[in-house]
Amino acid sequence: xxxxxxxxxxxxxxxxxxxxxxxxxxxxxxxxxxxxxxxxxxxxxxxxxxxxxxxxxxxxxxxxxxxxxxxxxxxxxxxxxxxxxxxxxxxxxxxxxxxxxxxxxxxxxxxxxxxxxxxxxxxxxxxxxxxxxxxxxxxxxxxxxxxxxxxxxxxxxxxxxxxxxxxxxxxxxxxxxxxxxxxxxxxxxxxxxxxxxxxxxxxxxxxxxxxxxxxxxxxxxxxxxxxxxxxxxxxxxxxxxxxxxxxxxxxxxxxxxxxxxxxxxxxxxxxxxxxxxxxxxxxxxxxxxxxxxxxxxxxxxxxxxxxxxxxxxxxxxxxxxxxxxxxxxxxxxxx
Numbered sequence: 001x002x003x004x005x006x007x008x009x010x011x012x013x014x015x016x017x018x019x020x021x022x023x024x025x026x027x028x029x030x031x032x033x034x035x036x037x038x039x040x041x042x043x044x045x046x047x048x049x050x051x052x053x054x055x056x057x058x059x060x061x062x063x064x065x066x067x068x069x070x071x072x073x074x075x076x077x078x079x080x081x082x083x084x085x086x087x088x089x090x091x092x093x094x095x096x097x098x099x100x101x102x103x104x105x106x107x108x109x110x111x112x113x114x115x116x117x118x119x120x121x122x123x124x125x126x127x128x129x130x131x132x133x134x135x136x137x138x139x140x141x142x143x144x145x146x147x148x149x150x151x152x153x154x155x156x157x158x159x160x161x162x163x164x165x166x167x168x169x170x171x172x173x174x175x176x177x178x179x180x181x182x183x184x185x186x187x188x189x190x191x192x193x194x195x196x197x198x199x200x201x202x203x204x205x206x207x208x209x210x211x212x213x214x215x216x217x218x219x220x221x222x223x224x225x226x227x228x229x230x231x232x233x234x235x236x237x238x239x240x241x242x243x244x245x246x247x248x249x250x251x252x253x254x255x256x257x258x259x260x261x262x263x264x265x266x267x268x269x270x271x272x273x274x275x276x277x278x279x280x281x282x283x284x285x286x287x288x289x290x291x292x293x294x295x296x297x298x299x300x301x302x303x304x305x306x307x308x309x310x311x312x313x314x315x316x317x318x319x320x321x322x323x324x325x326x327x328x329x330x331x332x333x334x335x
Contacts, residue, residue: 021049023089023096031167032103032145035080039064042072043098045089058086077104080143080335084163099162103145108333110144111200113169115179115192116207119248119320120170123154123311127161132321134164142332147199149190169195175215176208176225192229196236203331204233205324207245207296209277210310213269216260219276226280234289241331242291243324244281246274248316251302251309270297294327296320 025045033039045053055071061083064075087098114120114130122128137144146165153159154172171189179192212222233240255267274297281293302309305316312320
């Protein structure tokens with residue numbers, strides 16, 4: 001009797017688990033529309049267990065309406081701005097969300113491209129500086145849109161707090177050269193030439209160099225990649241504003257190490273690179289298209305501002321965001 005009950009129990013549990021599918025959206029969100037233009041987005045999801053999917057939306061702005069029969073949202077906004085959209089797809093066994101920021105833009109909307117490595121992408125439970133920067137820009141009522149081909153977190157995971165504009169070009173593990181020729185293990189992300197075929201940045205925040213230091217690349221090689229990037233970005237928009245980070249320091253477990261076959265420590269390599277970045281930006285800046293160094297090094301304490309001696313924690317992300325914010329706000333207009 002006891003064995004029969006146990007067998008029945010295990011069978012029931014196994015059967016229930018077998019019916020629980022994975023739900024995911026098959027439609028790509030539409031994140032941008034011109035002011036006074038009609039917005040329409042039809043969404044679809046798939047359940048691997050074949051369950052019936054029920055759709056719903058949450059906290060839509062007043063100008064958007066939800067059509068239950070066609071599972072779509074549509075409407076026309078007469079004002080520029082950004083709106084957090086949350087669409088839910090549910091079965092009897094689970095729910096998934098599609099979060100995105102819908103930007104209503106005009107010809108004064110500044111397209112901001114955050115371009116970099118895992119510090120831009122965000123790792124672990126941290127969102128990256130982009131969330132704190134978005135919050136500062138939004139609170140100050142600036143007219144902007146974060147752009148990029150990628151809206152996921154580290155290695156394709158969901159962003160911990162998907163309540164900001166998540167579009168970016170932060171690619172974990174990449175060097176400055178990889179934006180032209182991505183590593184084979186991440187080639188599906190594309191490259192800067194392909195990305196610029198999809199959008200036109202007005203402002204670019206470049207945070208690259210940390211992985212270059214780890215890979216023992218010389219400053220001249222890195223700066224040559226920066227020069228190629230500046231030239232390419234200017235061909236797309238000859239009035240583009242480019243901001244290049246002087247990269248943050250490494251923490252104690254890395255800073256004194258000498259792993260490049262010479263007597264140069266990682267700490268010294270970062271100092272040398274940052275000096276070269278300052279000289280490079282001064283040389284390549286023009287009145288029409290400024291190139292500006294942003295100090296993301298001075299005063300940064302890895303012991304308190306990082307969680308792993310490389311990547312910023314919440315405090316460090318805020319420090320980075322504040323420095324980007326101070327640098328770019330003279331080039332932004334209000335809503």
